[in-house]
Amino acid sequence: MKPVKVGICGLGTVGGGTFNVLQRNAEEISRRAGRGIEVAQIATRSPKPQFQTTGIAITNDVFAVATNPEIDIVIELVGGYTVARELVLKAIENGKHVVTANKALIAVYGNEIFAKAREKGVIVAFEAAVAGGIPVIKAIREGLSANRINWVAGIINGTGNFILTEMREKGRTFEDVLAEAQALGYAEADPTFDVEGIDAAHKLTILASIAFGIPLQFDKAYTEGITKLTTADVNYAEALGYRIKHLGVARSTPAGIELRVHPTLIPADRLIANVNGVMNAVMVNGDAAGSTLFYGAGAGMEPTASSVIADLVDVVRAMTSDPENRVPHLAFQPDSLSAHPILPIEACESAYYLRIQAQDHPGVLAQVASILSERGINIESIMQKEVEEQNGQVPMILLTHRVLEQHINDAIQALEALQGVVGPVVRIRVEHLN
Numbered sequence: 001m002k003p004v005k006v007g008i009c010g011l012g013t014v015g016g017g018t019f020n021v022l023q024r025n026a027e028e029i030s031r032r033a034g035r036g037i038e039v040a041q042i043a044t045r046s047p048k049p050q051f052q053t054t055g056i057a058i059t060n061d062v063f064a065v066a067t068n069p070e071i072d073i074v075i076e077l078v079g080g081y082t083v084a085r086e087l088v089l090k091a092i093e094n095g096k097h098v099v100t101a102n103k104a105l106i107a108v109y110g111n112e113i114f115a116k117a118r119e120k121g122v123i124v125a126f127e128a129a130v131a132g133g134i135p136v137i138k139a140i141r142e143g144l145s146a147n148r149i150n151w152v153a154g155i156i157n158g159t160g161n162f163i164l165t166e167m168r169e170k171g172r173t174f175e176d177v178l179a180e181a182q183a184l185g186y187a188e189a190d191p192t193f194d195v196e197g198i199d200a201a202h203k204l205t206i207l208a209s210i211a212f213g214i215p216l217q218f219d220k221a222y223t224e225g226i227t228k229l230t231t232a233d234v235n236y237a238e239a240l241g242y243r244i245k246h247l248g249v250a251r252s253t254p255a256g257i258e259l260r261v262h263p264t265l266i267p268a269d270r271l272i273a274n275v276n277g278v279m280n281a282v283m284v285n286g287d288a289a290g291s292t293l294f295y296g297a298g299a300g301m302e303p304t305a306s307s308v309i310a311d312l313v314d315v316v317r318a319m320t321s322d323p324e325n326r327v328p329h330l331a332f333q334p335d336s337l338s339a340h341p342i343l344p345i346e347a348c349e350s351a352y353y354l355r356i357q358a359q360d361h362p363g364v365l366a367q368v369a370s371i372l373s374e375r376g377i378n379i380e381s382i383m384q385k386e387v388e389e390q391n392g393q394v395p396m397i398l399l400t401h402r403v404l405e406q407h408i409n410d411a412i413q414a415l416e417a418l419q420g421v422v423g424p425v426v427r428i429r430v431e432h433l434n
């Protein structure tokens, strides 16, 4: 059989990794795919002499790949929403299957892209878009298809986890570690996406869709990054037996679906609390399987290439099949997607870590306790530290039981109004992931 012809658009970290692994493992890959896979064209803005591209058509125009009649599968690795969206839609229009690593594109324009792909009977595959080298899309979409999924919780940004780990273990500064993550090719073109939680929210949006069978709704995700975390809170959490991780949580409740990304205290003895550096991990809790945990490199050249090529192999195997009988893009049949709403953050429930800077006066603790109890917030534990020399304040650290976010907001407002409380109350969500 003639080899399948693919075009790679973008020869950066992931594009370069994909090209290298495709060359290196060509034989293994074609034994699996059942046909050879030939890179027939590459679109790159600048020449990349480090890659052996003799015999491959090179262009600086990605649309030349999308419209090239020779090409069967377009691999989109340019990133961003603008050119990438046009490119993918153009490729689909021209009857080509698409493989992409672009979570921003899928989270924001996936509904449109998948509708177009169905119309044209082509596949759009996106394993590399979530958790880099971990085959978690496949695991949820296919491996767990018997389950009613209760929740998904994951460390799904490699850059952010790398920064938190290096800061905690080696005392390095945020800026220093971020610069290294950029040099290693982990970070997004705009690293604000990594550190402000936007990238994780893109990925969580995709995970929630395939877990619960809902349309992609990135605009409804609650997003908080790691930039406001302080060393003091990391250390207090540790003293209480917790680790702070940047977590994406999607939970199905009778009222709706929680979709939130934020720093989270996790008991230090949980496997996921010990996922460090650029590694990612996704926990999926299903009613039949119970909790499962998927672990691996969340970013980087070859781990991400591994997922891109796995998709490529899947597409090659499925491209001659009846489009109606393929795995649906969002795991559930498109006419069976559910309208279960995404909950606003105020309607989400979690336990909380609160740090209150109190003046060294008697009676503040009693006032704090009564504000919480009036709002039905139960205290799980309290840690009161010594007076801080520099300001005479006493940090009071509380862990609460699970409660609605709106009750905590209300309590924090009342706490901050107390005379004996200085400055804003720090609030970090706590998940036990049982």
Ligand SMILES: NC(=O)C1=CN([C@@H]2O[C@H](COP(=O)(O)OP(=O)(O)OC[C@H]3O[C@@H](n4cnc5c(N)ncnc54)[C@H](O)[C@@H]3O)[C@@H](O)[C@H]2O)C=CC1
Residues within 6 Å of the ligand: 009, 010, 011, 012, 013, 014, 015, 043, 044, 045, 046, 060, 061, 062, 077, 078, 079, 080, 083, 101, 102, 103, 104, 128, 129, 132, 185, 186, 187, 188, 189, 298, 299, 300, 301, 304
């Ligand atoms: N770096 C990583 O570890 C991971 C990245 N991703 C995603 O993979 C995609 C690519 O990311 P990276 O490879 O890291 O980015 P990158 O910046 O290293 O590579 C992108 C390449 O595309 C080229 N490019 C951009 N616009 C172009 C255009 N109009 N025409 C031709 N070439 C163009 C750039 O010059 C660059 O070489 C992004 O969507 C990213 O979110 C996904 C998982 C992991």
Ligand SMILES: N[C@@H](CC=O)C(=O)O
Residues within 6 Å of the ligand: 129, 131, 132, 156, 157, 158, 159, 160, 186, 187, 188, 194, 199, 298, 299, 300
């Ligand atoms: N910037 C992302 C790349 C992979 O998706 C990350 O750091 O996780």
Ligand code: NA
Residues within 6 Å of the ligand: 127, 128, 129, 130, 131, 132, 133, 134, 135, 136, 137, 307
């Ligand atoms: Na993946």
